[in-house]
Amino acid sequence: MTAPVAAADDSLYAAHQKLYPREVGGRFARLRILAVAGLLGVFYGLPWVRWDGRQAVLFDLPARKFYIFGLTFFPQDFYLLTWLLIIAALSLFFFTAVGGRLWCGYACPQTVWTEVFVWMERLTEGKWARRIKLDKGPWTAQKLLRKAAKQILWVSFAVFTGFSFVGFFVPVHELAAGVAALKLSSWEWYWILFYGFATYGNAGYLREQVCKYMCPYARFQSAMFDRNTLIISYDAQRGEPRGSRGRDAALRPPGLGDCIDCTLCVQACPTGIDIRKGLQYECIACAACIDACDEVMDKVGSPRGLVRYATQAEIDGKPTRIARPRILVYASLLCLLVVGFAFAVSHRMPLDVDVLRDRNALYRELNDGRIENVYSIRIINKDQQAHEFKLSASNLPNAVVDSDSPTQFVNAEEVKTVVARVRVPGGQEHGGRNFLISAQAVDEPRIRVTSRARFFAEP
Amino acid sequence: MEAEDQPPPLEWSALREGIAVSVWTSFLAASAETMVFFAYFDPMLLGSDELPPTWLALRPVAYAAGFFFFWAFTLSAAALTAYMLRSRPHS
Numbered sequence: 001m002t003a004p005v006a007a008a009d010d011s012l013y014a015a016h017q018k019l020y021p022r023e024v025g026g027r028f029a030r031l032r033i034l035a036v037a038g039l040l041g042v043f044y045g046l047p048w049v050r051w052d053g054r055q056a057v058l059f060d061l062p063a064r065k066f067y068i069f070g071l072t073f074f075p076q077d078f079y080l081l082t083w084l085l086i087i088a089a090l091s092l093f094f095f096t097a098v099g100g101r102l103w104c105g106y107a108c109p110q111t112v113w114t115e116v117f118v119w120m121e122r123l124t125e126g127k128w129a130r131r132i133k134l135d136k137g138p139w140t141a142q143k144l145l146r147k148a149a150k151q152i153l154w155v156s157f158a159v160f161t162g163f164s165f166v167g168f169f170v171p172v173h174e175l176a177a178g179v180a181a182l183k184l185s186s187w188e189w190y191w192i193l194f195y196g197f198a199t200y201g202n203a204g205y206l207r208e209q210v211c212k213y214m215c216p217y218a219r220f221q222s223a224m225f226d227r228n229t230l231i232i233s234y235d236a237q238r239g240e241p242r243g244s245r246g247r248d249a250a251l252r253p254p255g256l257g258d259c260i261d262c263t264l265c266v267q268a269c270p271t272g273i274d275i276r277k278g279l280q281y282e283c284i285a286c287a288a289c290i291d292a293c294d295e296v297m298d299k300v301g302s303p304r305g306l307v308r309y310a311t312q313a314e315i316d317g318k319p320t321r322i323a324r325p326r327i328l329v330y331a332s333l334l335c336l337l338v339v340g341f342a343f344a345v346s347h348r349m350p351l352d353v354d355v356l357r358d359r360n361a362l363y364r365e366l367n368d369g370r371i372e373n374v375y376s377i378r379i380i381n382k383d384q385q386a387h388e389f390k391l392s393a394s395n396l397p398n399a400v401v402d403s404d405s406p407t408q409f410v411n412a413e414e415v416k417t418v419v420a421r422v423r424v425p426g427g428q429e430h431g432g433r434n435f436l437i438s439a440q441a442v443d444e445p446r447i448r449v450t451s452r453a454r455f456f457a458e459p
Numbered sequence: 460m461e462a463e464d465q466p467p468p469l470e471w472s473a474l475r476e477g478i479a480v481s482v483w484t485s486f487l488a489a490s491a492e493t494m495v496f497f498a499y500f501d502p503m504l505l506g507s508d509e510l511p512p513t514w515l516a517l518r519p520v521a522y523a524a525g526f527f528f529f530w531a532f533t534l535s536a537a538a539l540t541a542y543m544l545r546s547r548p549h550s
Contacts, residue, residue: 062518064501078498187519213476214483 018135019208021118022128022267026291028105035106036115044160047167059169065413071345072413074382076352080344087337092217094330096224098322100231100309101285104218110210111284113161113203114270117154124150128267154204155196162196208271211284218281227312228321232285234265234276234307235315242276245300258302265289265307275307350383353439355453358419363456369426371457377418379439381410387441391420396435396455399424407442422455429457477541485533492529497522 049056051069058067066073073080095102104111125131125146134143166188167175178184184192202210211218225231239259245252259276266274268288273280275289293307311320358374366372379389388407393399403420410416420437433455441447471479502521506513515521 061522064518075498075501078495081494081498185519187523190523209471209479213471214479216484216487 019270019272020128020132021270021272021288022264022292023122024264024268024288024291024295026294028287028291032106032111032115032286036112039107039112040116044164047164047172055171055173057168058171061169070384072382072384074352074380076380077348077382080341080348083337083341083344087334087341090330090334090337093224094327094334096221097226097229097326097330100225100229101221101283104211104284105286108284110202110207110215111286113199114207116157117203120153120157121150124153154200158196158200158204159192160196161199162192162194165195166191208282208284211271212282218284222281224326226324226326227316228324230309230311231279232275232283232287232290232307233279233310233312233315234259235305235310236276237315239276239306258297258306260296260300262296264292264296268292348382349447349449350381351387351389351439351441351447351449352378352380352382353437353449353451354378354380355437355451357454363458365426365458366423370423371426371429372421372423373455375420375422375437375453377420377437377439378415379408379410379418380415381412383447384412386411386414387443387447389439390442391418392438392440393422394436394438394450396422396424396429396433398428399435399455401437408439422453424455424457429455431459432456473545477538477545481534481537481541485530485537488533488537489526489530492533493522493526496525496529 046057047055051067054067056067056069060067064075066077092103121131125134134146137143163175163179164172169191170188175184175188178188206214235258239257241255241257242259242261243253243256244261263274265276266272266289268291269275270286270288271282271284273282275283287309289307290309294304297304297306313320354377356376356378358376361374364372364374377391381387381389386409388409390407391401391403393401400423401420402423403418408416408418422437434452435455436450437453438448438450440449502516502518502525504516505521506516515524
C-alpha cells in the first residue's frame with residue numbers, strides 16, 4: 001500500500017479533480033439499489049414505528065433511557081453496548097475475510113447516501129456525458145436552473161436526514177410538531193443541521209475521497225484478506241493482450257485477448273481506478289466495473305466474467321477454500337459472542353443498586369450504645385412494572401437496616417434514592433469493614449441485587 | 460491507455476488530507492469518549508453541588524458541551540500527530 005502522493009501545490013484550496021463516474025446498470029447495480037432501499041427504509045422509517053404506546057426505538061438521552069422495542073436500557077447496561085460493538089467489529093472482520101469489502105460496496109452509509117445523491121444529480125443534471133458538458137460550459141439560464149434544482153433536492157434530503165437522525169433521540173412526533181411550528185430547542189435545530197450538513201458534504205461532494213483519505217477501514221481491511229477472499233478481479237489470462245477492435249466488434253484481430261480496451265470499467269469506477277491493474281486499496285468493491293464489462297462482453301459475444309467476483313486462488317487456477325483457520329476462528333468467536341449477548345440481554349437483572357456513604361459523618365453512636373452508619377441508596381428499577389423492594393445487610397453480624405419505610409416502592413423504569421441507616425450493637429465492630437447491602441423485590445424474589453459498602457466504627 | 464475523456468483525479472494536498480483525517484479520526488474518538496464518559500457520569504449530579512457551573516447540570520447541554528470538549532482535545536492530538544509526521548526533517 002503506497003501513501004498518497006502529495007500534490008505539488010500544498011494549498012488547502014487546490015482544486016481537486018471531480019470524478020464523473022459513468023452510470024451503469026446490471027445485476028450488482030440492482031443489488032445495491034435493493035440494499036440502499038432497505039437500509040434507508042430502516043433509517044427513515046424506524047423512528048415512526050410504535051411499540052406498546054411509545055416510540056419503538058428511542059435513545060432518550062435527557063432521561064438516560066434507551067428504548068429498543070420491548071426492552072429498556074439504562075446507563076448501567078453500558079457493557080451491553082460495548083459487547084454489541086465488539087460483535088459488529090467481528091462481523092466486519094468475518095465478512096471481509098469471506099467476501100471482501102462487501103460492507104463498502106453495499107452497506108456503508110457513505111455508499112448508501114452517495115448513491116441517493118448521485119441519483120438526484122442525474123435526475124437534475126442529466127447523465128454522465130451531459131454533466132461533464134454542463135460543468136465545462138458557461139453559466140446559462142439552463143445550467144443555473146439545473147444546478148439550483150439539484151441543490152434544492154440535496155439540501156431538503158439532507159435536512160430530512162438530519163431530522164430523522166434526531167428522531168432517534170427525541171420522540172419523532174414531538175419533533176415533527178416542533179419543526180412544523182418552528183418551535184424546537186436550539187440544540188435540536190443544531191443537531192438536525194449538523195447531521196444534515198455532514199450528509200450533504202459527504203454524499204454530495206466528498207464521496208470517494210472519504211473512502212480514499214478518511215476511512216480507517218479502507219486502510220486495514222487488507223489485513224483480513226488472503227488468497228481465498230472474494231475480490232473484484234480482472235482475469236488477465238483471459239483478457240490480455242488487450243486491444244481495440246475495428247468497426248465490427250465481434251471480429252477479433254488475431255493474438256488479442258477478450259479485453260477490447262473500451263475503458264468502460266474505468267469510466268464506471270466511482271473511485272477512478274483501473275481494475276485491470278490489479279486490486280488497489282481504493283477499490284470499494286461496488287462491482288460497477290463488473291456490470292459495465294458484462295454488458296460489453298454480451299455485445300461482443302464473449303462470455304461474461306472478464307471482470308468478476310473471484311478469489312486470487314481462482315484467478316490463479318487453484319481451488320478456493322472457504323473453511324480455513326481464519327474463517328473458523330472468526331465464525332466461532334462470533335457465534336460465542338452472539339449467543340452470550342442474547343443470554344445476557346434475556347437474563348438481564350431488571351434492578352440495579354448504587355450505595356453511597358453519607359459524606360457528613362463516618363459513624364454515629366446512638367443513645368443506646370449502638371453504632372450507626374448512614375448510606376444513600378439508589379434503587380434503579382429497570383423493569384416494565386413497579387415493585388416493592390426490601391433492603392437488607394449481610395456479612396455484618398446483627399446488622400439492622402432502617403429507612404423511612406419497611407419496603408420501598410419504586411415505579412416502573414424509575415430511580416429512587418433512599419436514605420438508609422445501618423446499625424450494629426455497640427462494641428461489636430472496630431475500624432472499617434466491608435459488607436453487602438441487598439435489595440430484593442418482595443413480589444418477585446428472583447429480582448435481587450447486592451452491592452458492596454463499607455461500615456465504620458470506633459477504632 | 461488512459462481514458463481520454465476522464466483524466467485521473469488529482470491527489471489531495473497533504474495539508475487538506477491532514478486536516479480532513481484529523482477532523483474525522485478525532486470525531487470518532489470524541490464520539491466514543493462521550494458515550495463512555497456519560498454512561499458513567501450523570502451531569503444532573505452537578506446540580507446537587509454549589510460549586511460547579513450549574514448551567515452544565517442540564518443533560519442536553521452537558522452532553523453537547525462534553526462532546527465538543529472531547530473533540531477539541533482529540534482534534535488537537537490528531538492535528539499535532541499529522542503535523543509531526545509530515546514535518547520531520549529528512550536527513
